[in-house]
Amino acid sequence: MQRRHSVRHLLWRGGVAAVSQAMMVSGLYPLVPHAWRAFARHELGVRPVRAALSEWAVSAALSVVRPAGFLRLPGARTLGPRPVIVLHGYAMNRANYLPLAYRMSRAGLGPIFGFEYWTLGRIAAGSRQLGWFVDEVREATGASEVDIIGHSMGGVVARYYVTFAGGDGVVKNLITIGSPHAGTDVSAIGIGHPTRELLLGSKLCHRLAVAPPPQHTRVTVIWSRADALVPGARQPALPGAEIIMYDDLGHVALLGSRRVAAEIIERLRVSEPR
Numbered sequence: 001m002q003r004r005h006s007v008r009h010l011l012w013r014g015g016v017a018a019v020s021q022a023m024m025v026s027g028l029y030p031l032v033p034h035a036w037r038a039f040a041r042h043e044l045g046v047r048p049v050r051a052a053l054s055e056w057a058v059s060a061a062l063s064v065v066r067p068a069g070f071l072r073l074p075g076a077r078t079l080g081p082r083p084v085i086v087l088h089g090y091a092m093n094r095a096n097y098l099p100l101a102y103r104m105s106r107a108g109l110g111p112i113f114g115f116e117y118w119t120l121g122r123i124a125a126g127s128r129q130l131g132w133f134v135d136e137v138r139e140a141t142g143a144s145e146v147d148i149i150g151h152s153m154g155g156v157v158a159r160y161y162v163t164f165a166g167g168d169g170v171v172k173n174l175i176t177i178g179s180p181h182a183g184t185d186v187s188a189i190g191i192g193h194p195t196r197e198l199l200l201g202s203k204l205c206h207r208l209a210v211a212p213p214p215q216h217t218r219v220t221v222i223w224s225r226a227d228a229l230v231p232g233a234r235q236p237a238l239p240g241a242e243i244i245m246y247d248d249l250g251h252v253a254l255l256g257s258r259r260v261a262a263e264i265i266e267r268l269r270v271s272e273p274r
Contacts, residue, residue: 047248051226055250062096062252069093069116073101078110082147082172083137084268086112087130089152089178090119090194096151096255103261109147109268113137119153120192123204127161134161134170145172147268151255152230153194155179155221156208162217163208169216175264177222178251180230181208181238213240220267222260224249242267 073086073094084104086097094114101112115133117126134146148171150158155176161167162174180187183200197204213219219241223232229251237243244263246254254260 048226051248051250051253052228054248055228055253058250058253058256062098062256065098066093066095068098069095069114073097073112073114075101075105075110075112078105078108078112080109080111081269082145083141083143084109084112084147084149085115085130085134085137087115087117087148087150087154087158088119089154090190092119092151096252097149099256100149100261100264103258104265104268107265107269109265111141117157119194122193123153123157123160123197124164126157127165127167130157130161131165131167134167138170145170147171147173147175149175149177149264150179151177152179152251153198156181156198159208159219160204162214162219163211167217168214171217173218173220173268173270174214175220175222175267177254177260178224178227178230178232179221180235181205181221182235184230184234186229209236213238218242218267220244220263222246222254222263224251224254227251227254 075084086094086101088094088096094116097114101114104110104112113133115130117129119126137146138144148158148162150156156179158167158171158174159176159179159181162171180198183198183202183205185200187195187198189195196202199205219238221238221241222244223230223235224246225231225233226246226248227250232245246257246259249257249260
């Protein structure tokens with residue numbers, strides 16, 4: 001269901017992936033941003049060190065399985081209440097969802113589809129491609145609705161689709177994990193359009209902030225105060241959304257957490273509005 005890309009696009013994507021891999025395996029991420037946040041907040045105890053080391057362990061583990069990102073995720077053949085589409089974050093791929101997809105499939109959720117998109121492109125372009133992908137999934141499965149889970153930038157792309165691109169009502173449940181809905185200062189060190197669109201106070205973030213909440217899509221937002229890239233405490237509440245906040249999980253560790261998976265499974269098992 002994914003579209004073909006040019007050789008130039010694939011080379012760019014490979015380069016971004018290589019840099020991302022090197023940072024996570026070497027520990028440059030997450031140790032540098034976690035140390036920066038800890039010094040800025042004057043939090044120099046055991047807790048931030050434990051959070052950083054846990055984040056490094058999960059990031060390194062997911063880096064190992066990243067080459068398997070071209071394969072289907074666990075749950076691709078599971079017949080659950082609705083299809084579940086997952087969106088990765090900046091410079092990542094769908095292999096990041098292996099732990100969560102496995103747990104969701106064991107809980108009877110699915111079929112699970114991993115949506116791949118160009119994370120150096122504009123949010124609007126990603127949401128438009130997501131809309132095409134949703135239509136393809138609905139046609140292939142016969143489902144009238146889907147559930148969407150977006151991590152980091154992927155959550156903003158999915159929210160843009162629900163808010164501005166016709167996804168309200170087509171998406172039954174939207175769950176975002178560690179997503180910078182109000183922007184993040186860390187965005188300034190990246191490359192591509194997201195470096196501007198996901199900055200604190202950007203035009204895109206303001207447009208999302210003043211937009212009416214979805215009328216038909218149930219939104220759940222998961223954040224963590226220990227997230228060094230998108231600190232949950234700095235993100236304002238989204239009108240009409242359920243907020244789940246953790247104190248001890250890093251940006252990538254949110255995807256590997258059993259607790260986070262349990263919260264997601266509980267919400268996606270519900271067929272009717274609460």
